[in-house]
Amino acid sequence: MSDTDLARVDELVDELLAEFPPDSTPEIEFWGAQYDKGLAWAWHPEGSGGLGLQRRHQTRINRRLTEGGASIENRHRNLLGIAMGAGVLDAHATAEQKQRWLRPMFTAEEIWCQLFSEPGAGSDVAGLSTRAVRDGDEWVVNGQKVWTTLAHLAKWGMLVTRTDPDAPKHQGMTYFIVDMEAEGVDVRPLYQITGEAEFNEVFFNDTRIPDWNRIDDVGAGWRVALTTLMNERVAIGGGSPPRESGYIGQAVEVWRETGEDDPVLRDELLHLWAEAEAARLTSNRADELASAGIPGPEGSTGKLAWANLNKEITEFTLDLLGLDGTLYPDGYELTRPDSFGQHEPSKAFLRTRANSIEGGTSEIMLNILGERVLGLPGEPRVDKDLPWVQVPRG
């Protein structure tokens, strides 16, 4: 980072903290001011919440703001908007669209959600079948999306639809920002095997979207979707937890609390501890080398490694608990969860089963590592050049 840029960032942060003292400024007002000063997404151009700098400047800004007593809770409250939606708008939206959406997104006054996955399009997102048909200055949407976080709280949804079923699958899609409060949008909780509903199903029944809400060209939906997914990977990665934290920390705690001393279970615990630590050190190494621009381990090994590890560790923790591992203290209440933190062991065992599915199944991650990183050849594709309507779908 050049010294000038650093100085400019520091000065603006100091200015913000001075003008809007965090302890006496309402959060929304503070975040609005932060946006206006270009301290929301430092790499955005000026006027879009940024300063035309680099992503890593934002890390510094966030650290200094936190030290200065400011809240960055908006980033969690509107995770999908701030981490992914902003990137999509920055890359693909018109000036008017940015103007309309970015600021209330950053202040978390308007929550965003993502509408990609469908019952028939999981790993194969590009196979989606939610239809949007043009009707004058509007589009009429019908279909179903699943695994939508925050949909029940969201004002806006990032929606990919099929607009040309006769084009090959990657070409006939169009991307919209849909008003989640519009008529014909039905959000229902999607209960998981834990008994909780972190996610939703969203049904579109003749929902009308103004053409003004379209992002990029008609037929360019896949390109925009890829931008979204790229930002998702950036958002999911990063941030190094301390040693022996997370579920391996929980397992160690259970080991100690139960006073267990079976050497066989101890060796299993140490095995998991070692694997978890190796994965954690790899994240650290990847982060350092990536930010120094030096080739290093592929970040995407992390998602795969943690999916495996979380599943193994939480299952092992039940073994450590013995008969207590057959209990489910929270019960199956079929509710929306009130927190997203670490779960007690038996709920953690259930919840982590999805770690190898959500955000890209482990099978897809292995394909990616094999093909994009190691350069192994792809499978023969039977769906790629066919018109979407002709692709076999069971």
Add this chain to the structure above:
Amino acid sequence: MSDTDLARVDELVDELLAEFPPDSTPEIEFWGAQYDKGLAWAWHPEGSGGLGLQRRHQTRINRRLTEGGASIENRHRNLLGIAMGAGVLDAHATAEQKQRWLRPMFTAEEIWCQLFSEPGAGSDVAGLSTRAVRDGDEWVVNGQKVWTTLAHLAKWGMLVTRTDPDAPKHQGMTYFIVDMEAEGVDVRPLYQITGEAEFNEVFFNDTRIPDWNRIDDVGAGWRVALTTLMNERVAIGGGSPPRESGYIGQAVEVWRETGEDDPVLRDELLHLWAEAEAARLTSNRADELASAGIPGPEGSTGKLAWANLNKEITEFTLDLLGLDGTLYPDGYELTRPDSFGQHEPSKAFLRTRANSIEGGTSEIMLNILGERVLGLPGEPRVDKDLPWVQVPRG
């Protein structure tokens, strides 16, 4: 088994033992007489070493012969001939061919070998490229075969060749019985990672085979090859070892001899013991149900299970041995082995690496279980209908 058949079999066995007392009859003479009485392959027609009965009658014959003091060593000495070659001749050969080959095969006066695998055709045997070109009443063969057991001792080889490169791969093959002593046949030992050569490479350099030696039609080679492979699977399966025998028995022995008492290694040993015993019980169950004609577990799980288990068990045994596991008592002498029994632990570790490759890789076995037993769909095939010359081969 019907009572009449049993009685007939028992009577013939008694007759054979009486006419050719095993303790005073030379082996070859005994086996010749056994063949003549139809007690060689009970399910073959009369005149071809059989009685037109069923495979399981042979089990009874063999047991009664062994009890009567006769040797069935010919079955080991000429394993590939008696277990596989005979089935091929029975199903596909002319009367003259059977007449010429079956009896000396059974007496093990003429040893047989199998010439299928090639450097470029392993799992994909049907992709083989050894060429045979017709020249009047003869065929001229050029190419290379690998992994040929007994080739250095064999008189006859079961050889699959490509005779029509422009036909789709499964259609352009022809099957021959090649005289291994003919000119242009070069047998070389193929050294393995153990330092021993159980197998050979066989090179054909303008080797001439009389058309009389062709099995079945020109172009029918794949059909005949499948008969061979089917007989191979029958030959490999079957026969239940006692509990705690083989490499798990060796591991238990090492455990006891070293006086090791680490609970962690003990649990690993018990885990392997349990898996081995489960596999063994499954073989027993499969054998019983199969011979009773009741649907039961697929026999081919056994090959897969034992490949995994032998590899895991022998690797674990080296861990049990500690620093002694880094030794290789036999040394790497680059010799032909003088026995095929159980190896000492470190050679066993190396030798068993091939268990998941030889006789069908574990990947192929998993495909077979998935597709033929569970009915899962095959991969898209890029090679099936192309002329063989056009199939990509790297």
Add this chain to the structure above:
Amino acid sequence: MAETRVSYTPTEDQELIRSTARQFLTERFDIETVRDLIMSDEGFDRTHYKEMADLGWTGLAIAEEHGGAGLGSVEMGVLLEEMGRLLTPGPFFASAVLATSVVTEVGTTDDHARILPRLATGELIATVGLFDTARGWSLHPEHTMVARHGGKWTLTGTKRAVLDAGMVDLVLVTAAEGDKVVLFAVDPNASGVTITPESVLDTTRRQSTVEFDGVVLTEEDRVGQGDTTPGLVRAHRLATVALAAEQVGGAQAAMDMAVEYAKSRYQFGRPIGSYQSIKHRCANMLMKVEHARSTAYYGARVSQDDDELAVAAPLAGSVCSEAFTWIAGENIQVHGGIGFTWEHDAHLYLKRAKASSLLLGSPRYQRDLLGRAIGI
């Protein structure tokens, strides 16, 4: 090392039990009924139990002289395998298997005559409190004990993970009396008995913590004489083998579900079962389910041979527990997102699998028993 030669060819009786069970269970316990029972407070419907009794199931393994069918572990295994397939909820395992085995193996002739006939008819539903602590699965009670005062005993202690205790008529309880382990049949409504239903991972099988605070018992309540440990050990092995059969049924059902989905689910224009990653996993499921089945079947077939059962029971217990848990977990993965939803049935098998792998001893614990039996 010896083994016992057994036959796996099913008898006509066994074939009949299997087909009757499959038909009855499929009709009575369609998945909607199972789901209703799972979410209900009681967790089962007593009329279902009565119907099973009428089919002769509750008395299947009870001698004819006590009103049972006089059949054995093999037949019980067939029945439980079918129940395992459909996740049949209710106290059948607790009462007709666990409690029945304990009374049979521990009880005197008088105890048999007193208790078994009522278990056979299904009028009596019972369970067993075996474990004082969450870990260790010791059959020797560490904390639960009886003290004798004249002709009476006072029972004090707490039993963990007592199956279906909230719905039974009788709780069999092990307790220490000095060095000996004694067994009592306790009325759940007796004074000093507190039954606390627990919130459980696998809601197809309920559990309670049962506290005994100075419960007064008489000689009438006692089951067995002298040290009951040998009988308890045998009953534990029989129950392990029976549970293994149930696990095999569950594993088979989970595998069938995965294979079915792999054929019908398309991604990228192909059934997902055409990808080796899924295909090979299903093939490995097949191998594991067949291995598990072999150990469960073998265990049931040697149940009369004490030495061999000592090997076969922990073998089946460890192999079947691991196979079922692995298959049920991978079934969810094969299904992807839909397999993680409450409305799909995949999770019910995973929960049953994981819980059942811990109920009578973890695989690691069972392997320890195996090691003792085979001298390793």
Add this chain to the structure above:
Amino acid sequence: MAETRVSYTPTEDQELIRSTARQFLTERFDIETVRDLIMSDEGFDRTHYKEMADLGWTGLAIAEEHGGAGLGSVEMGVLLEEMGRLLTPGPFFASAVLATSVVTEVGTTDDHARILPRLATGELIATVGLFDTARGWSLHPEHTMVARHGGKWTLTGTKRAVLDAGMVDLVLVTAAEGDKVVLFAVDPNASGVTITPESVLDTTRRQSTVEFDGVVLTEEDRVGQGDTTPGLVRAHRLATVALAAEQVGGAQAAMDMAVEYAKSRYQFGRPIGSYQSIKHRCANMLMKVEHARSTAYYGARVSQDDDELAVAAPLAGSVCSEAFTWIAGENIQVHGGIGFTWEHDAHLYLKRAKASSLLLGSPRYQRDLLGRAIGI
């Protein structure tokens, strides 16, 4: 739980060492040379060792005052990773890593001055006899002992798996003297020393059994004062971390070999790497090799911090051993038949992997050390 923040960004020195090493090793140890050495009686060529010394490698980790380069574990790790890639045969690890660490960590200033300069120049090649028995990897000699008579000692005992003892000028030996562990530098040609070369699995690294039958030693031969255990423990950790780097190099090479073959080998008209079974295995190799590398790099970077090294060394030792062994085994499987032949190089990596996973303590043993360090 604390950790030490380290930087993974390579320094210019490290980059230079890597590129020099790769160039030199590739030229000097082409696979034909390696194969000749493997089948030779001696197993290495002393001129190679001299060349390495001239490059400054034998003195890499030795202080400048003793004629070394004064660099540390990170630089040694870079070098060993490169050697691991090419399976460089010879006593470099035994002498420049193991013996050098032992002398450095155990020796007095006088010992350093006496021995290290000659190790640095390569004129002295040394090894260490640490283990009395095949299992347990105890640094406390169970059988080897010294008895003092006046100003002299008599050394008796047998050391197992002494690396490259058949080709060295000096054998460092641990021995018990009462409760203390003492260390002596023994001339392999001294009276009473018998060196028996063993037939080994991994012929790129030779081993001998070394017997000491009343070998007479003087104060001059002694290295270190008092109980040498703390120094030996540190040296063992440093050697473990160094070996881990070598394992990473080997694992990477085996993976590269598998990936290359998966791209070029066609079956059924497709490269085998296009099948998920092979592709996913290669991807898992990548993950494991990167995890292993992280632990080896971390271990090298915290080598000056005793408490952290106590965690990092067994972490690297267990993770890298398991990763290398798995990858080398799967590399053979990816190759199929050709990978099982003597003429293909795949087996050399498997043999190196399995042997190196046992030399300084099996993964299970290393995890035990890890557990002690982190309080589990």
